Amino acid sequence: MIKTQYRELYCSSPRYWGGLASLAFIILVGLGAAFYMEHNGHFVTGMSNQIVWGLPHVFAIFLIVAASGALNVASIGSVFGGPMYKPLGRFSGLLSIGLLAGGLVVLLLDLGRPDRLIVAMTTYNFKSIFAWNIILYTGFFTIVGLYLWAMMDRKFEQFKRPIGFAAFFWRLALTTGTGSIFGFLVAREAYDAAIMAPMFIIMSFSYGLAFFIITLMAAYWWADRSIGDLRLAKLKNLLGVFVGAVLYFALVYHLTNLYVTQHHGVERFILLDGGIYTNMFWIGQVVIGGIIPLFLLYSPAFATSRFAITVASLLVLIGGFFQIYVIVIGGQAFPMNLFPGKEVLESSFFDGVVAGYSPSLAEALLGIAGVAVSMILVAIGARMLRVLPESLEDPAEGECV
Amino acid sequence: MSINNDQPDLQRRDFIGKTVLAAGAATVAPGVLLTVANAGSDEGVSSAVRWGMLIDTNKCVDGCSACVEACDKENGIDLIERPQGQSDEMWNAQRPQWIRKVKLRDTQTGEISNLPMMCQHCEHPPCVDVCPTGASFKRADGIVMVDRHICIGCRYCMMACPYKARSFIHQDIAEQLTSAPRGKGCVESCHLCANRIDAGRETTACQDACNQEGHKAILFGDLKNPDSEIARALKAQHSRQIRADLELNTGVRYTNV
Ligand code: SF4
Ligand code: SF4
Numbered sequence: 283m284i285k286t287q288y289r290e291l292y293c294s295s296p297r298y299w300g301g302l303a304s305l306a307f308i309i310l311v312g313l314g315a316a317f318y319m320e321h322n323g324h325f326v327t328g329m330s331n332q333i334v335w336g337l338p339h340v341f342a343i344f345l346i347v348a349a350s351g352a353l354n355v356a357s358i359g360s361v362f363g364g365p366m367y368k369p370l371g372r373f374s375g376l377l378s379i380g381l382l383a384g385g386l387v388v389l390l391l392d393l394g395r396p397d398r399l400i401v402a403m404t405t406y407n408f409k410s411i412f413a414w415n416i417i418l419y420t421g422f423f424t425i426v427g428l429y430l431w432a433m434m435d436r437k438f439e440q441f442k443r444p445i446g447f448a449a450f451f452w453r454l455a456l457t458t459g460t461g462s463i464f465g466f467l468v469a470r471e472a473y474d475a476a477i478m479a480p481m482f483i484i485m486s487f488s489y490g491l492a493f494f495i496i497t498l499m500a501a502y503w504w505a506d507r508s509i510g511d512l513r514l515a516k517l518k519n520l521l522g523v524f525v526g527a528v529l530y531f532a533l534v535y536h537l538t539n540l541y542v543t544q545h546h547g548v549e550r551f552i553l554l555d556g557g558i559y560t561n562m563f564w565i566g567q568v569v570i571g572g573i574i575p576l577f578l579l580y581s582p583a584f585a586t587s588r589f590a591i592t593v594a595s596l597l598v599l600i601g602g603f604f605q606i607y608v609i610v611i612g613g614q615a616f617p618m619n620l621f622p623g624k625e626v627l628e629s630s631f632f633d634g635v636v637a638g639y640s641p642s643l644a645e646a647l648l649g650i651a652g653v654a655v656s657m658i659l660v661a662i663g664a665r666m667l668r669v670l671p672e673s674l675e676d677p678a679e680g681e682c683v
Numbered sequence: 684m685s686i687n688n689d690q691p692d693l694q695r696r697d698f699i700g701k702t703v704l705a706a707g708a709a710t711v712a713p714g715v716l717l718t719v720a721n722a723g724s725d726e727g728v729s730s731a732v733r734w735g736m737l738i739d740t741n742k743c744v745d746g747c748s749a750c751v752e753a754c755d756k757e758n759g760i761d762l763i764e765r766p767q768g769q770s771d772e773m774w775n776a777q778r779p780q781w782i783r784k785v786k787l788r789d790t791q792t793g794e795i796s797n798l799p800m801m802c803q804h805c806e807h808p809p810c811v812d813v814c815p816t817g818a819s820f821k822r823a824d825g826i827v828m829v830d831r832h833i834c835i836g837c838r839y840c841m842m843a844c845p846y847k848a849r850s851f852i853h854q855d856i857a858e859q860l861t862s863a864p865r866g867k868g869c870v871e872s873c874h875l876c877a878n879r880i881d882a883g884r885e886t887t888a889c890q891d892a893c894n895q896e897g898h899k900a901i902l903f904g905d906l907k908n909p910d911s912e913i914a915r916a917l918k919a920q921h922s923r924q925i926r927a928d929l930e931l932n933t934g935v936r937y938t939n940v
Contacts, residue, residue, distance in 0.1 A: 618845060
């Protein structure tokens with residue numbers, strides 16, 4: 283068996299530094315937007331007392347969910363073994379740390395009082411799933427950091443498997459925790475479903491892998507290194523399975539909701555007459571994020587096309603973004619039913635009507651900056667640490683059973 | 684099964700001890716200054732009382748908003764300025780509304796009812812359960828409120844409240860009352876005029892205003908004291924909690940809805 287050689291990402295200066303500079307620029311713009319929102323208060327955003335979590339939360343949740351999924355490749359490699367995935371483990375760990383950090387930055391900067399970060403870190407209400415999530419996130423950084431170390435340092439070789447297992451379970455807990463944030467909102471019909479937590483786990487697999495494929499291909503393109511067809515085909519098939527599973531879970535979610543009579547209203551809203559949310563569901567989530575990628579991934583016409591894989595991964599991410607948007611914003615826009623059997627004639631507070639939300643530019647810039655934070659961390663990490671194999675050419679015959 | 688199982692159980696409670704304690708609590712905290720200090724803490728508050736409200740929707744008048752205006756004034760909400768050029772819709776969606784009037788029509792019978800909606804002061808408040816820092820808390824006397832010193836503005840409590848009772852402060856506050864401190868980026872909601880109660884008063888601003896208009900739709904008092912007017916009223920007539928199915932045991936009850 284050929285030993286995998288890892289080497290820092292070292293690429294021709296202009297390409298690498300240019301990339302870093304543009305990411306840094308996006309981040310600066312996002313920070314400016316965050317400052318603008320904090321300085322003026324949230325009235326400059328589209329958020330209100332009706333839609334209390336807006337676009338920044340969509341970005342943040344999307345990144346956090348993807349973070350846990352990005353670790354999948356490492357888990358497959360070192361927990362379940364497998365020569366195809368093993369060399370990719372280190373990068374997978376780095377990417378998951380980057381994505382989580384990006385998501386948390388957005389979450390933090392969207393708080394009403396981000397200056398009270400210390401309060402958030404020191405005053406806990408242990409009944410709150412949110413507080414548990416803060417612990418889960420901190421733990422994730424620690425465990426994945428150790429895991430990376432164990433993968434990279436030969437002296438810690440023997441810890442690799444146990445830490446790998448720990449990371450595997452921790453990240454399942456993390457996604458369950460993220461999904462449960464919605465599970466606790468009993469009064470809001472859209473979130474009142476037990477399937478929410480497993481659905482978030484499968485969503486994380488899919489988004490995480492899509493991010494992984496894109497960043498991996500980008501990194502190898504930046505560095506002029508090569509990836510074998512077989513290896514990519516493996517990743518691509520796995521992505522196909524995950525995308526299919528996400529679609530399946532969405533189907534089950536809506537079917538079970540349709541089964542519960544008092545949820546018919548919210549189902550009608552998402553599936554039929556919710557305007558923008560209905561469009562986002564069908565066009566964004568189902569077609570762009572599901573059907574087209576599946577076609578690109580499985581059609582023999584694109585069997586060896588790397589371009590098709592990239593496009594499919596990008597579409598999975600876009601579709602995933604819409605999916606989270608529909609869950610977070612759509613779920614809030616649908617009115618809570620305070621008075622069953624009654625129709626609201628008048629209210630100064632939008633009781634009984636669909637709440638409006640048009641995100642402001644600043645919110646979008648902050649969210650995009652979060653993605654840039656993730657990417658810049660990965661780019662710098664890959665440059666400083668030996669996470670990427672020199673070559674990802676396919677293993678020789680017989681090695682990959 | 685009894686129809687009135689909504690109501691707090693008074694029998695099992697020894698009320699003499701409680702009334703003594705309640706009277707004690709009322710005398711311990713005189714003076715406005717102490718009230719302000721108390722508003723964010725549990726000190727001097729007794730679990731022998733549970734403050735609550737009974738709203739008779741039959742008496743609540745269509746088009747009257749005396750309670751809302753009184754609340755706005757009492758808590759300095761009317762001092763908050765509308766950002767320049769903001770649309771009516773956005774202003775209504777973003778300005779704090781501790782109490783709001785809602786007009787309903789029964790889809791079967793066509794019966795119209797009017798009622799004020801505010802924080803229901805749940806015994807098992809979801810807003811308190813979800814708050815990561817514990818800023819959202821329930822006092823021993825049943826009042827649910829936000830400690831604005833540790834609220835980080837995450838708005839999770841707003842997501843969790845089934846009654847949309849909470850407001851986030853979306854802009855800078857130029858002017859405010861010492862009795863009702865507020866700050867940009869924090870969440871707030873009706874606290875049953877805790878400042879007045881802690882100062883020994885026994886009515887809320889909305890109740891006073893409603894009485895002044897002659898409607899008397901709002902009755903405020905101690906649910907745990909079987910001799911209080913509210914406890915007797917709850918015993919005498921059928922009342923309900925909004926969204927009783929969530930089993931939050933709200934402190935605010937409604938009749939005739
Ligand atoms: S009504 Fe809402 S804000 Fe008031 S205690 Fe209940 S959950 Fe909390
Ligand atoms: S907004 Fe404030 S009171 Fe509400 S959950 Fe967050 S920290 Fe608690």
